[in-house]
Amino acid sequence: MLKLTQAPNLLFATLWADALTADGIEANVQRQFLSGASGELPLDQCLPEVWIKHASQELRAREMLFHLQHVPQHEWVCQCGELVSGGFGECWSCGTLMPR
Numbered sequence: 001m002l003k004l005t006q007a008p009n010l011l012f013a014t015l016w017a018d019a020l021t022a023d024g025i026e027a028n029v030q031r032q033f034l035s036g037a038s039g040e041l042p043l044d045q046c047l048p049e050v051w052i053k054h055a056s057q058e059l060r061a062r063e064m065l066f067h068l069q070h071v072p073q074h075e076w077v078c079q080c081g082e083l084v085s086g087g088f089g090e091c092w093s094c095g096t097l098m099p100r
């Protein structure tokens with residue numbers, strides 16, 4: 001196991017881990033269980049982390065992460081009124097897909 005990066009929140013951590021896994025790099029999110037305790041611990045102890053299983057895939061994982069972190073920031077407003085940003089293709093509030 002190798003720690004790849006720290007994510008600003010669980011949504012990003014999950015998005016990145018899913019994308020890496022889909023590309024053949026086994027990845028998962030750690031520390032997500034602490035997200036509810038952020039008032040009691042230093043902030044950097046609570047942020048979710050993305051870990052990869054095989055350290056030999058680190059370079060490829062980091063390259064992919066770079067692209068994931070630099071996608072154009074599409075923002076769109078869902079039919080439910082939620083402003084969705086950060087490259088998400090579906091509304092995190094109601095699950096509706098981004099209109100094409």
Ligand SMILES: [Zn+2]
Pocket residue numbers: 078079080081082091092093094095096
């Ligand atoms: Zn919505």
